[in-house]
Amino acid sequence: MKVIILEEGADLDALSCAYGVLLLYQDAYLLKPSLLSRRASEVFKRFKERFRILEELPQEFDLVLVDAHHVEEYKLPGVKEIYIFDHHPKAPKGFKGKVDEVGSATTLVVEELQRLNVDISPEDATLLALGIYEDTGSLTYEGTTERDALALAWLLKKGANLRTIREFLRESLSKEEIDFLSKSLVALEKLFIDGSKVVVFVLRSEEYNPDFLQVAYRLEDVKDADAFFVIVSVGSKTYLFGRGLKGRFDTSKILEAFGGGGHSFASAVKLENVSAERLKTLLVQLLKGENPAIRVRDVMNYPPFALREDMTVEEALISLAERNFAGAPVLDQEGRLVGVVYKKVLLKVAKLFPSKQVKDFMQTQFHTLSPEDFVWDAEAILSTYGEKLIPVVEDQKLVGVITRLDLMQTLIKQTEPLKPSHRKVQLPKEVEELARVVGKICQELGFKGYLVGGVVRDILMGRRIWDLDFVVEGDGIKVAERFAQHYRVNVHPFPEFGTAHLKVGDFKIEFATTRRETYPHPGAYPVVEPASLKEDLFRRDFTINAMAISVMEEDFGTLIDYFGGLRDLKDKLIRILHPLSFVEDPVRILRALRFAGRFDFKLSKSTEKAMLNALSMHLLKQASRGRLLKELTLAFREEKLLDILKLYRQYKVLEELIDGFQWSQDLELKLEKLKEVVSWHKIEFPDKKLEYGWLYLVILLEKVKGEEFLRDMSAPAWVRELYRTYKEQAKEVIRKLHQAKKPSEVYLTLKGFSEPFYLLLAIEESLRPKIVLYMEKLSKLKVDVSRFSGLKGKELGKAIENEKLRLMDETFTLT
Incomplete structure (x- = not known):
């Protein structure tokens, strides 16, 4: 068959x-x-x-x-x-x-x-x-x-x-095809190269559409072109198709640079983890006869620095420190590559074994590349396995080294030719007034100013604005000082970061100078210097947070979007700007899930894949504990905390952060019940301001040793006290409440505890009527003290209390 x-x-x-x-x-x-x-x-x-x-x-x-x-x-x-x-x-x-x-x-x-x-x-x-x-x-x-x-x-x-x-075989575009184009078309560029008209399309979709090429064929811009290229981003995959007039334009030569092939007039290639916008930049550079950094040989460090396996730990550390390197390949006496060693490892063993040899502590399992491999092959290794450097080998000989910093610098360079999309945005009235003042000050100083980040996202989403972030191409602190003088408020500058904070009315405002970080050589500390807006935006976490709005008079209210943030906002997607994002900063894992939960967004397929890679490498355990817990604290203040916690469970995040933590059906049920209790409390006691997120955290920590975790999080004293009380006394209090037959017994059982404690007890539905009775009635019951005019001190207190108990049992009944 x-x-x-x-x-x-x-x-x-x-x-x-x-x-x-x-x-x-x-x-x-x-x-x-x-x-x-x-x-x-x-x-x-x-x-x-x-x-x-x-x-x-x-x-x-x-x-x-x-x-x-x-x-x-x-x-x-x-x-x-x-x-x-x-x-x-x-x-x-x-x-x-x-x-x-x-x-x-x-x-x-x-x-x-x-x-x-x-x-x-x-x-x-x-x-x-x-x-x-x-x-x-x-x-x-x-x-x-x-x-x-x-x-x-x-x-x-x-x-x-x-x-x-x-x-x-109708030639006109159907409604479905027009809808597909309107949702998916990211960019269209026409080039004239050596007398030939070349058209480049960029399409982006989370789902594969088999018709994208046929749709492109029928567009008017293609019909009179000598060649056209269609770049389609689908999840973590990017497809590049080239079509050209036979004898006039050889598309296969262009695509061979990316590892593709085919006819001279019809060729294609499929790439992993290369964004459509980045591929377009490289394609246009190739079409113009430039030599962009595509292969490892274009970005590797040569000649390579390496350590010998017979060097002592002390000697190796001195060599690394002299060059400010974080690690290096290791060679044997014949010059063969045998391992990779990192400064961090050597520092741990230096006190105990300074005279031991490097070969005793080097990694012998590592990845290598050849000079002809692609840059994105290196990115895939670093983002999948977490390695900080990759030896480059040719004919079994070490010929170079490529590091994360090399790749980040390459990524930044490859975003430089990106052109932003522009559109006018109407700012809220109260924000517009402040923004125009900033623009006027920037104009006077010869600078350029922009609203950036979360405030831009929230303006586009029509959300209430509390915090304003301005960046200045020039000197952010100088603009902040002039702005503070205008509004007669205090300013708090931080020169080492190029930032300043102040407050005007209800608005918290931050000014920052656009900046770049350059590295004299791999492993060196960065040199901070002024940079363009584009470079500043590229260093942000997600496309929806990497947009800016100009506050300058000539183009006030113009949205500047280099990375497709507005499109992702409309499609309700969280998307990282580059494949190394979570490796560079694992805290972004928590931020991604916080925004996804808050806005009811999804992770793009490429973002989810990169996140899963980072989690599989346990990068959260290597990240700054303080920054992780600060981000976690922000999550527990979110209105949609339960949605965020569901994402935490889906991606097994809390298991990485809390020793011994495990999800269970019982825990999930408790969180759902707590949500009901919190909703009731908000309605019945609107004047009582409680940070309910901490209650959820107490429940999450119930089965583990949470005291240290809460201390690390800088949780308020009342939260730490609530945690201790709940762990030590909740079971006994619950037992007594179940046994209570009279209102007075409920009162005596609950008296003296805090309100958050009552809310935690109310998770158990059968106890809720008793807890509600206590909070709404019993705790507020007053007695006529004039009846006890002859009593004083303890005797008076005892009489009042006994009268309360009598009245409770006469007035109220337990259901």
Whole structure:
């Protein structure tokens, strides 16, 4: 049995070619396709009964690939022989079938049907003609050959129905395609290179759409171009397709730089963890004849510094300290690479074993790269395995070293040509007044000022603004001082950071100077210097927080968006700016989940993948404990804390932060019940201001030793006291409440504890009526003290208390 397997998203040419194989071989079957392009799907739906379909693979079969020859992607058990029908010239050896350079793969099957004199019906001819017409653009695309035309002529002779063909191959864009473009089109750029018009499209979508290339073909900007390139970002994958006029523009030469290939007039490549915007920058540089940093050789440090394995720990530390290096490759006496060692490890053992050799403490399991590997291969290693440096090896010899800092500097350089999208934004009235004052001061000083970060995001989302962050291309502190003089308020400058804080009315305002960090050499401490707005924004966490609004008079209210933040805001996505984001700063893991929970956003697929990599490396355990706990504190102040906690559970975050912590169904149920209690308390006691987030934390820490954790978090004293009380006394109090038969017994059991403690007890639903009675009635009960005019001191207190107990039992009943 022969089984045809179509690639995911197979187009109409692949489907028609598969149908031709069914006509060619009576023992051939088509494995039911999982995803087809829109046109292919419509045709398959119409003519499904004409296909011999298999629902699952048999134990043994001959594999048939059509319009594809990537056999390595189909290493399936039970495959005996491989048949390929493909019009891409490169194919593996030892296959049966037919591979030749024609416009359509279906043409090759039609030629075989002709050669064998297979009789076909008009419906068969129509199905086959559809594939040839689509893949050759009705015989108008580059790559169309005389053989394609002859194959069509034979099919027309056999009765192919042109009306049906017109129905499926309409040229106008459908509503769905227009919607797809409006949501997905990120950029369109026209270039004129050596007399040729070249168009570059960038599309971005979280889901794969098989029709993106066919849609691009039908756009007016493409029809008169000598070549066009389509870049499509789907999750963590980015596809690059090139199409050019035969003899006028060779797209394969351009795509070879990225490891792609194909015809001179039709080529493609698929990359992992390379953003569409970044790929566009590199593509445009290549088209203009520049030499962007694509390969490891372009960014590695050469000649490489290395330590010898027989050096002592003390000698190695001196060598690293002299160069400000955090680590280095290790060579044996013959100069062979045998390991990698880090300064951090050597410092730990230096006091005890200063005379021991480096080889005793080096890592012998490590990754290497060759100079011809791609820069993003290095990024993938660093973001997946957490290594800080990668030795570069050629012919088994160390020829270079590449570090995180090298890659970050490369990423920054590759964002420099990015052009921002602009649009006008209406600022809230009270924010506009302050922003115009900042703009005026910047104008007087010859600077440029912008609102940035979370305030921009919140303005676009129509949320209330409390904090304002301004950045200044110039001197942020100087602007802050002038601003403070204008409003006659105090300013608090921090010269070492180039920032200043102040308050005007209800607004907390921060001014900062746009800055860059440069490194004289790998491992050196950064030198801070003024930078452009773009560089400042690139160092932020997520695209939705990396936008700015100009406050200058000439373009006041103009949104500046380099990284697609506005689009992600509309699509409700949290997206990191580059693949090393979580490795550089693991605290961003908590921030990502906090924003996702607060706004009900999702993580983009590439962001989620990068986060899972960072968590698998336990990077949270290596991050600054203080910064992690500060971020966690912010999360526990969020209105949608429970949604954030659900994300924490999904990604197993708290297990990384709290020793011994484990989620359980009982814990989840308690948190849900606490939410009900908190909602009731907010309604019934609106004047009582409680930070409810701390109550959730107490419940989370119930089964672990939480005292130290709360101390590390700088939790308020009342929270630490609540935690101790709850752990030590809750069980006994709950037991007594269950046994209480009279209101006075409830009163005596609960008297003297804090209100947050009562809320925690109320998690147990059966106790809620008693706790509510105490909080709303019993604790507020007053007695007429005039009746006890002859008593004083303890006797008076005791009499009042006894009267309270009597009144409680007379007035109230337990339900």
